[in-house]
Amino acid sequence: MSKRSPSPKSERILDVAEELFALHGYDGVTLRQIATGAGVDVALANYHFGKKLDLFRAVFDRRSVELNQSRLQALRQFQAEAGPQGPSVEQIIEAFTRPLEIAQRDGDSGWANYLALVAYINNSPYWGPKMMTKLFDKLVLEFIEALRTALPDAREEDIFWCYQNLSGSLTLALARTGRIDKLSGGTCRSSDLGAAFDRMIPFTAAGFRAVCQKGARTGTTRKKRSR
Amino acid sequence: MSKRSPSPKSERILDVAEELFALHGYDGVTLRQIATGAGVDVALANYHFGKKLDLFRAVFDRRSVELNQSRLQALRQFQAEAGPQGPSVEQIIEAFTRPLEIAQRDGDSGWANYLALVAYINNSPYWGPKMMTKLFDKLVLEFIEALRTALPDAREEDIFWCYQNLSGSLTLALARTGRIDKLSGGTCRSSDLGAAFDRMIPFTAAGFRAVCQKGARTGTTRKKRSR
DNA sequence: TTGCATATTCAACGCTTGTTGAATATGCTG
DNA sequence: CAGCATATTCAACAAGCGTTGAATATGCAA
Structure with missing residues (x-):
């Protein structure tokens, strides 16, 4: 009703753009590559999505709502099951990460490309600062609030720095660079998000x-001897 | 002797290329932007470094030896001070990360750009798979070997997955996207690598x-209940 | 100063880029 | 069938791209 159903070719454009942007970045992809990959004329991308930057935004927007809804729902589930002290740190991180694995495993094949694009x-x-805030900040702050509840003695800045560590681990896993495959001599496969999360969750x-946690950090700012 | 000393303008080209590649990626930067930023003609980059890709490689190579020498030296120092069981996990991670902070703090201002490029x-x-291996794998495997010694009960695949978590946290910190600044409302500054590492080291x-560690993980692969 | 290697600029090339306006195809409504 | 909105292609544009060969500047050796 509110939005007309997209034509199949415009979806193909989004799919191919998603794949190529994730691999080569915004500037590493031309509209002609996208059009060729989608089997359409180069002008069609402009017709459906406007400028190249608007197409990039459309790709980034497309799956974000569904993705974050599933993460928020997972968090709410744990919160409903938990007592007044709220879910555990493990559960919060599980809700933050597992829905991504599930989307990649059970959803259409474009999900892997989308996560690499993120x-x-x-x-x-x-x-990062230009595009992440609008779509992801609200959800992230919700999770950080849950972490505050689970770690009541945490200092404000420590929570955020720890979140950045989590975000970094997650980001590199989603990028699926294949580097861990080489380093480990084939023991690990970066395409296996499940194996990555099985370690990432207890790790983080x-x-x-x-x-x-209380008593974890002493003194003011630094804790290690400088020499 | 073996290498002629570089002209000051060729160094300026490397400096500007480093800054722009780190911010916009390989395809997001033109040779003309680099030349303009360095105050030279566009053909000079070709004269000194060959093709655009060769310039990119030259930028990536320039500081890698010095960087990894300082990290390896830090590891060797801890190993020399430690008993036969080797340095602690904290010390190994400290040696892996702190030299980057020190380079950014004490070295010339291009170091921050270089780390963001990495x-x-x-x-x-x-x-990643095309360029990291040659310059960084040897060092990384040395650190992983040290971690194996410090965690004698670890399974092979767990060590590598954990390393990926560390690598991801480090990578996002080096990218200095400014996202944690916004999220934390200014409490954290992503340019402050020291503050990031003060948490990253105990965290990881x-x-x-x-x-x-022994007894940390039970059973075969998965440890959490699936529902 | 002359000579020569290195460094730098100049001018231009063929090609690709994102974007556009007009032309055509498609599919639904009457 | 006609009419019309949407979808798609066609052809072309001006601008910018990486790269090159020739011309000029620079700095040191004889």
Whole structure:
């Protein structure tokens, strides 16, 4: 009703753009590459989405609502099951990450490309501040609030720095660079988000506790001897 | 002797290229932008470095040896001071990360741009596998070997997955996207690598222990209930 | 000063880029 | 069928791209 149903060719454009932007970044992809990959004329992308930048935004927007709804729902589920002290750190991180794995595993094949695109944007000093805030800040602050409840003695700045560690681990996993495959001699496959999350969740949960739990950090700012 | 000393203008080209590549990526920068920023003619980059891709490689190469020497030296120092069981996980991660902060703080101002460029390349599915291996794998495997010694009960795949978590946290910190500044309302500044590392080191050390220490993980692969 | 290697600029090339306006195809409504 | 909105292609544009060969400047050796 409110939005006309998209033509199949415009969806193909989004799919191909998603794949290419995730691999080569915004400037590394031409509209002609996208059009060729989608089997359409180069002018069609302009017709449906306007300028190249608008197409980039459309790709980034497309799956964000569904993605963040599933994460928020997972968090709400844990909160409903938990007592008044709220869900555990593990549960919060599980709700933050597992829906991404599930989308990649059960959703259409474009999800893997989309998650790699999010990784590209999140790690970019140019695009990150310009595009992440609008679509992801509200959700992230919701999770940080939950972490505050689970770690009541945490200092404000420690919570955010720990979140950045979590975000970094997640970002590199979503980028699926294949580097861990090489380093490990094939033992690990970066396409296996499930295996990555099986370690990432206990890893980062222990990290949060070590930095944010009562008595974890002494003194004022630095804790290690400088020499 | 073996290499002629570089002209001051060729260094300026490298400096400007470093800054722009770190911010916009390989395809987001033109040789004309670099030349203009360096105050030279566009043909000079070709004269000194060959093709655009060769210039990109030259920028990436320039500081890598010095960087990794300082990290390896820090590791060797801890190893010399430690008993036969080797340095602690914290010390290993400290040696892996602190030299980057020190380079940015005490070295010339281009170091911050260089580290952001490393973050860009490491997080890129296109450039990562193509460029990281040659310059960084040897060093990384040395650190992983040290971690194996510090965590003798760790499974092989767990060590590598945990390393990826560390690498991801480090990568996002080096990218200095400014996102944590916004999220935290100004409490954290992503340009402050020291503050980031003060949390990253205990955070990731606890993560390694939680996943890789004896008795940390039970059963075969998954540890959490699926529902 | 002359000579020569290195460094730098100049001018231009062929090609690709994003974008546009007009032309055509498609599919639904009457 | 006619009419019309939407979808798609066609052809072309001006601008910018990386790269090159020739021309000029620079700095040191004889």
